[in-house]
Amino acid sequence: MIDVDTWQEIFDTLRRNRLRTVLTGFAVAWGIFMLIVLLGSGEGLKNGVEYQFRDDAINSIWVSSGRTSAPFKGLQPGRQIRFTNDDYSEVTTRIAGVEYSSARFWIFGSQQVNYQDEWGSFSIRAVHPGHKMLEKTKVVEGRFVNDLDLRDYRKVAAIGTLVKDALFHDAPAIGREIRIAGISFKVIGVFDDDGSEGEREIIYLPITTAQRTFNGKNRVNQILYTTGDASLAESTGMADQTRDILATNHTFDPEDQRAIFLRNGVEQFQRFVAMMNGIRLFVWMVGIGTLLAGVVGVSNIMLVAVKERTREIGVRKALGATPRSIVGLILKESVLITAVAGYLGLVLGVLVLEGVGRVLPEESAFFRNPQVDLSTGIAATILLVVAGTVAGYFPARRAASVQPVEALRED
Amino acid sequence: MIRLRNLHKSYRMGTNRLHVLKGIDLDVGAGELISIMGASGSGKSTLMNILGLLDRYDEGSYQLDGEEMKDLSETRAANLRSRFIGFVFQSFHLVPFKTAAENVALPLYYQGVPRKRRNRTAAEYLERVGLADRAEHLPRELSGGQQQRVAIARALITQPKVILADEPTGALDSQTSYEILKVLQGVQAEGVSVIIITHERDIAGMTDRIIHLVDGTIDWDRKIKRHDPEAEIGAATPEELAQAGPAAAAAGAGAPA
Numbered sequence: 001m002i003d004v005d006t007w008q009e010i011f012d013t014l015r016r017n018r019l020r021t022v023l024t025g026f027a028v029a030w031g032i033f034m035l036i037v038l039l040g041s042g043e044g045l046k047n048g049v050e051y052q053f054r055d056d057a058i059n060s061i062w063v064s065s066g067r068t069s070a071p072f073k074g075l076q077p078g079r080q081i082r083f084t085n086d087d088y089s090e091v092t093t094r095i096a097g098v099e100y101s102s103a104r105f106w107i108f109g110s111q112q113v114n115y116q117d118e119w120g121s122f123s124i125r126a127v128h129p130g131h132k133m134l135e136k137t138k139v140v141e142g143r144f145v146n147d148l149d150l151r152d153y154r155k156v157a158a159i160g161t162l163v164k165d166a167l168f169h170d171a172p173a174i175g176r177e178i179r180i181a182g183i184s185f186k187v188i189g190v191f192d193d194d195g196s197e198g199e200r201e202i203i204y205l206p207i208t209t210a211q212r213t214f215n216g217k218n219r220v221n222q223i224l225y226t227t228g229d230a231s232l233a234e235s236t237g238m239a240d241q242t243r244d245i246l247a248t249n250h251t252f253d254p255e256d257q258r259a260i261f262l263r264n265g266v267e268q269f270q271r272f273v274a275m276m277n278g279i280r281l282f283v284w285m286v287g288i289g290t291l292l293a294g295v296v297g298v299s300n301i302m303l304v305a306v307k308e309r310t311r312e313i314g315v316r317k318a319l320g321a322t323p324r325s326i327v328g329l330i331l332k333e334s335v336l337i338t339a340v341a342g343y344l345g346l347v348l349g350v351l352v353l354e355g356v357g358r359v360l361p362e363e364s365a366f367f368r369n370p371q372v373d374l375s376t377g378i379a380a381t382i383l384l385v386v387a388g389t390v391a392g393y394f395p396a397r398r399a400a401s402v403q404p405v406e407a408l409r410e411d
Numbered sequence: 412m413i414r415l416r417n418l419h420k421s422y423r424m425g426t427n428r429l430h431v432l433k434g435i436d437l438d439v440g441a442g443e444l445i446s447i448m449g450a451s452g453s454g455k456s457t458l459m460n461i462l463g464l465l466d467r468y469d470e471g472s473y474q475l476d477g478e479e480m481k482d483l484s485e486t487r488a489a490n491l492r493s494r495f496i497g498f499v500f501q502s503f504h505l506v507p508f509k510t511a512a513e514n515v516a517l518p519l520y521y522q523g524v525p526r527k528r529r530n531r532t533a534a535e536y537l538e539r540v541g542l543a544d545r546a547e548h549l550p551r552e553l554s555g556g557q558q559q560r561v562a563i564a565r566a567l568i569t570q571p572k573v574i575l576a577d578e579p580t581g582a583l584d585s586q587t588s589y590e591i592l593k594v595l596q597g598v599q600a601e602g603v604s605v606i607i608i609t610h611e612r613d614i615a616g617m618t619d620r621i622i623h624l625v626d627g628t629i630d631w632d633r634k635i636k637r638h639d640p641e642a643e644i645g646a647a648t649p650e651e652l653a654q655a656g657p658a659a660a661a662a663g664a665g666a667p668a
Binding site: 016017311320405 | 460490
């Protein structure tokens with residue numbers, strides 16, 4: 001049979017039975033639409049969580065000092081633990097798997113900083129060069145603190161973009177001398193950071209220079225390092241080793257949770273990943289439920305449609321239609337409707353997600369970039385098409401195989 | 412053209428078997444115009460459906476154009492229907508969402524005739540039944556007589572050897588019925604066998620041969636002289652018909668002696 005002709009016949013039938021066509025189409029389009037929106041929202045949540053972690057390296061371990069809370073080896077509780085440069089070098093050299101590392105030395109409180117007559121008040125962090133990787137600092141101009149700066153106690157500073165704006169406006173900053181608490185530092189770089197605004201209002205100094213200049217001796221406030229591609233178990237092992245080294249150096253109970261504070265980014269991230277997987281599972285379950293409802297809807301409509309057309313089928317058979325052509329007609333109709341409607345639902349769902357993504361404020365943290373994997377959407381559409389086809393097939397085959405006289409008798 | 416020998420058909424009604432056709436012997440030649448009469452339940456519709464390959468038979472033999480019709484596959488039956496048989500039904504059975512022209516063209520679609528030729532042929536056949544000006548109307552916009560004429564055009568378009576008309580005038584007034592019968596007489600004149608099921612005597616009287624079924628068997632089968640009820644309309648009371656000559660007597664006689 002001429003194929004164009006078959007499709008013409010099908011288009012004709014669909015056009016003349018508009019209500020049925022629209023109802024079937026709506027069930028399919030709605031199912032796909034809901035699935036896309038749901039999956040997209042799940043993705044948005046996931047992106048939101050990942051956005052939370054964008055600021056710092058995920059695979060990092062951060063150690064801060066605290067006060068002991070338990071007596072240990074005859075020592076009183078409540079002792080302040082203070083890290084030193086030795087702790088830092090021991091942790092970073094003795095533990096295998098440390099990738100990038102840095103200590104932080106804090107100069108407490110904001111410092112008055114000026115360039116000529118422009119003044120501002122900014123936080124100072126004294127760090128090692130590896131800090132750049134830990135904080136995911138993006139150098140936009142010049143360079144970050146390096147090893148030579150540390151070795152030679154250079155009075156240099158890398159400033160955040162907001163610092164640069166405040167002190168230099170549009171003038172070039174590199175090579176200029178700024179004063180921090182009255183002490184002169186040369187600007188070597190300007191950096192940006194994806195984190196909060198505060199991260200761009202910071203001045204980084206070489207840790208050695210800062211310890212000497214601001215009377216820090218060998219004090220260190222934080223030790224941080226990345227664990228490379230260590231697994232969760234490996235990174236937990238590294239965290240335990242760190243705790244043991246520091247407990248030995250400072251004589252506190254390794255079980256004492258308040259002597260030092262250890263944050264394992266991998267562990268935290270894993271927890272979020274687990275949560276996200278839970279959310280994703282939930283979204284999928286709801287999505288599949290929606291899809292099933294769609295499948296049932298489509299099947300139902302197909303059943304009714306075929307039933308309603310039994311007489312027409314009888315007439316067509318009396319006029320010489322073979323059972324094959326009858327089944328073919330109904331199946332092609334159902335595939336056409338479900339495919340077109342599924343595609344519409346897909347497009348509509350993607351448009352809605354796109355629209356929501358645009359409307360969301362830039363800083364919205366928990367829901368970002370809702371989008372859906374197109375192949376998922378297409379797979380869902382195909383599933384519905386198949387469901388509609390299967391649902392149409394059985395009654396169509398039955399209608400096509402009953403004796404035409406029975407089909408004609410049907411009202 | 413059609414040759415039935417000892418044809419049996421029964422239906423299962425729950426646990427009972429309903430023996431509807433109890434051994435029918437019948438020969439229909441090419442170009443005959445025949446009416447089948449009988450009370451309801453006499454098996455005439457069943458016979459018609461079997462003749463039209465719309466239903467199966469249990470026993471006996473049915474040869475259409477020399478070929479045995481026992482245990483046909485649905486596909487084969489469909490092809491034979493498409494080639495040999497045209498149907499006219501009491502309730503017309505036009506496809507409601509198709510125009511008159513599309514309904515007429517539909518059988519050609521199932522023969523794989525290209526659309527253009529289909530439409531051209533359909534227009535010709537509509538013209539023949541006098542409905543050229545109604546080609547684009549939907550069935551519900553046509554009167555009963557017009558719908559039946561569309562159905563006849565549809566039955567004729569494949570140039571079948573046999574037209575089977577199941578109570579073609581059952582839903583029409585007598586004036587329209589006569590018009591429809593005249594159309595069918597015209598078809599017969601072209602050499603097509605026409606078999607009409609009817610319980611109306613004046614309709615049967617417009618054919619050349621009446622087969623009377625009683626309780627699943629052929630009660631009698633005789634050739635008659637075709638008459639024109641319109642011409643006799645003034646005299647058309649049963650008593651007068653009974654005296655109006657052998658043809659009218661046959662047509663008027665539900666149970667001849």
